[in-house]
Amino acid sequence: MMPSPYPLEQELGMRYYASGAPGIGGRLRSTPADFIVEELPLPISDPDGPFLICRLTKTNWELQRAVKEIAKQLGISHRRIAWAGTKDKNAVTTQYLSLYEVPPEAIEHVHLKDISLEVVGRSQHPLALGGLAGNRFDIVIRDCAAEGLAERVRAATEVASAGIPNYYGLQRFGVVRPVTHLVGESILRGDYEGAVVTYIGRAYPLESEEAQRARSRFAEDRDAKAALAALPVQMTYERAMANHLAGNPGDYAGALRVLPPKLLSLLVSAFQSYLFNCALSRRIEAGLSLAEPEVGDRLLFSNGREDIVSARNRQAALLQIRRGRCRIAIFVPGAEPVTPHGRTDEVMQDLMRERGIGAEDFERASRFVATKFAGALRPIALSTEVEAEVSGANVRLRFTLPPGHYATTVCREYMKADPYVMI
Incomplete structure (x- = not known):
């Protein structure tokens, strides 16, 4: 086992690689098409159920936002939509949704850029997190270190087959801002103010300067009205929380409860x-x-x-x-x-x-x-048979994982690179 030299991985508990062999470096997700995920569903066989099952394919969409936009076009609450797995944003992903009491013909009226929705069946029960057979990945790592690349790939493939530490990947904690566990810890302590301040106010360097300024100011002064004016419009959850606080000063518990229940649970x-x-x-x-x-x-x-x-x-x-x-x-x-x-x-x-x-x-x-x-x-161990292909300075990996296992955990064993080049 070799320790990770990267502070962010150490901070998130991902402190070791399975082997001491040098990594291939490179970069993940140069384009969303470099990271393709296909969800493998459990059997669906209940034509009379109240839940419509649809196959969702999306490119560069965060799942919660996609679900909200789909619900808006269908004219229903987003709480009537459920899924079995949360997929990456910067990727091309195919997965399944269950929609309660939605007629199949309504799906024809969903028109969103880089999103397709296809009816595949019905069920007596909604989909639940983890209720899938697994996920199939097709990933390209670009601009890898050229020296001995084929040998390094071969060595990493052998290690992946034998078993690597089954860490939760970076995206479990937030890709640009790995703070979800910190917010969750504050909720566990009953410190709802601390949870809200972390969620809205903890700035990270990969964000825009506008976002960092707005977050830092809120962390300093707790001024919800000023935060509402300063936070970028795409930060819908932060703005919803700030909006609640602007109308209900000091109600940090209420501000957390404006988040979708599944996100709050996560x-x-x-x-x-x-x-x-x-x-x-x-x-x-x-x-x-x-x-x-x-x-x-x-x-x-x-x-x-x-x-x-x-x-x-x-x-x-x-x-x-x-x-x-x-x-x-x-x-x-x-x-x-x-x-x-x-x-x-x-x-x-x-x-x-x-x-x-x-x-x-x-x-x-x-x-x-x-x-x-x-x-x-x-x-504690993740093992998978990886089909690896080297083409110039690029490496293509194809493999399948069980539910709840992270493709980036496999990729980090190949790359041994700064986690920020994997997002």
């Missing part, structure tokens, strides 16, 4: 993602393997079954891991108390104590957000 779960990244990096620092279990490790099987490694079953667990039937996983806590079983569980408990966050904070956040934040297991 802010809190982003802090859980941050905890996972940090716990995984601490496991690596302790010299523990991604593929060889120790007593107390948790196992997640491909059918969803869970188990704990004991002295008695350790060899059997190792065999199951090698056969691809299960993976070592980290349990990310939520609103229910957790009994630690091994060293990695203890690391997670230490992280929670260091941040001053407990089960009762997740319970309070569950009531505030109206979403249950239960604990969840996530595998």
Whole structure:
């Protein structure tokens, strides 16, 4: 394992690469067409259901904004639209939406640039996050380091097949402004003012000077009316929050609640993602393997079954891991108390104590957000068979990942580059 030299990755808990081999460098997403994502849906077979299932293809659209615009053209609330996965903005993405009580002929009236919507079926139930078979990726990394490029690609492909740290990628925390976990942490603490000030007021260097000035001013003076006048019009969520505060001074909880419920929920779960990244990096620092279990490790099987490694079953667990039937996983806590079983569980408990966050904070956040934040297991290793092709200074990668796994986590293992060239 080799440590990442990049402060942003270290800050987000993504502290290691699987191998010490040199990266290929390069840049992701020179154009949206360089990053193609195709969602692999679960079977849809209920012609009489109230939910219309549509295939959405979009280019360079943020999903929440696309859904709002689709809802506006259909004349319905955006809350009647659901999806199984949140896809990248700077990409060409194909995914599925469920729309409650929308007739198929209404879809013909949706006309938005770089968006197509196609009816594919009906369902008795709405789509839910994670309710997909996986995602297929076709990615081009441009302007790579020319020296020994083919050999470096070959080495990275072997590592990706064997297993790399299954970090949550940069986009989980915000691409231009990686603040979602910080906002979520403030919500968990019940510090709603801090959450709003971070969401509106935390400036980052990749933003326009206009945006940075508006954010910094709000962080200093909390003047919602001035922020409303200064924030760029495309910052719809920040402006909605500022608008609420302008009419309801001091109601920071209300300002958070103007955000779409799914986005509000994602802010809190982003802090859980941050905890996972940090716990995984601490496991690596302790010299523990991604593929060889120790007593107390948790196992997640491909059918969803869970188990704990004991002295008695350790060899059997190792065999199951090698056969691809299960993976070592980290349990990310939520609103229910957790009994630690091994060293990695203890690391997670230490992280929670260091941040001053407990089960009762997740319970309070569950009531505030109206979403249950239960604990969840996530595998510590990601492995995939990558079809890699070198053409001049460009590298094309094709691979498939399960739900909730990040293509950028695979790409960073190839590139070993500044995360800002991956957005």
